Amino acid sequence: MSKLYGSVEAGGTKFVCAVGDENYQVIEKVQFPTTTPYETIDKTIAFFKRFEADLAAVAIGSFGPIDIDQNSDTYGFITSTPKPNWANVDLLGLLAKDFKIPFYFTTDVNSSAYGEALVRPHVKSLVYYTIGTGIGAGAIQNGDFIGGAGHTEAGHVYVAPHPRDTAKEFVGVCPYHNGCLEGMAAGPSLEARTGVRGELIEQNSEVWDIQAYYIAQAAVQATVLYRPQVIVFGGGVMAQEHMLRRVREKFKALLNNYLPVPDVTDYIVTPAVAENGSATLGNFALAKKLADK
CATH class of the missing domain: 3.30.420.40 (ATPase, nucleotide binding domain)
Structure with a gap:
């Protein structure tokens, strides 16, 4: 099977997880409510574990504020969000620890911007x-x-x-x-x-x-x-x-x-990518770019 790329659109209301192929076509996509950090992250990990053998990289676009400074002790964290229970959560670390592939970490709106620019x-x-x-x-x-x-x-x-x-x-x-x-x-x-x-x-x-x-x-x-x-x-x-x-x-x-x-x-x-798919498309492209380095 060809390489697959993962997308996590981590929203304050819901998480949207997807895997796509090298042409950025969605292979499978799921969404679930953003509940407690551990419950939500466990569901995310379980989804990507099914594709682990072919997964080359994953990009996360998260609600924020988040720490994107790779030299920071809290890189990958959701920081001062008002969303209950999610402040100071190591989103990237908790997701990436179960995989041996690179992860890209940015904001959900950056992911969407990247997807919109791509089309x-x-x-x-x-x-x-x-x-x-x-x-x-x-x-x-x-x-x-x-x-x-x-x-x-x-x-x-x-x-x-x-x-x-x-x-x-x-x-x-x-x-x-x-x-x-x-x-x-x-x-x-x-x-x-x-x-x-x-x-x-x-x-x-x-x-x-x-x-x-x-x-x-x-x-x-x-x-x-x-x-x-x-x-x-x-x-x-x-x-x-x-x-x-x-x-x-x-x-x-x-x-x-x-x-x-x-x-x-x-x-x-308004967005050119159908069905609110801008962030997913952007994440596929960011994941592929990371994997190709």
Whole structure:
């Protein structure tokens, strides 16, 4: 059998594990809830053990914050996450100890960014945001991730408050920061403002324009910081087509023609990889790259 490559999309809500071939075609894929660390990691190990004889490498894209500094004593750890029981968990170490193959470790949004860039061969600069239970972003320049001492935390930049939030003194749902992007625009902020889960809110509700206002600020930030060719917005909040339209409109108003950008319908988009598969595809490619070294 040809070599296989593993992908772990370690999310705060669920883990998605997959193995793929040298053409990045999925051989098998499973998902299960993110419960306690040991229960979740044991399920992950059991899945990959079935393919161990042909497995060449595995890439992990994890929720964070995580430590990606290979010279650090806590390399491979999930660090200061607010998710109960997962702070200071050695995710990489606990997974890799049962295998004799290399493991690549990065953020889930970096994995997704890598996958999205892979299906856009003409794109050398791309930013990928997940707008879901939390908010994160991965940025790629010429095939490499943006980052230095650690990965970026684009979900925790501060944003200008919407007038309605100012009037109601709403400062978001982030346990660390008042007024950051994640606190103001991630999925839980919808229910915090309205008392209704996001998927049950009518499309004509003004809350969607408030969300779009913050997400458009993220697009402006990405534009002025990285000058990407494409900005991709994934995650559950952006799954509704009306949100993409709202974000594009507000982005144009906020940027106010300050910088030249491509046509907004080509510039601000949703994922090109079907069925939320961006991270899986990216992880296959990262695992293969590691195995080929």
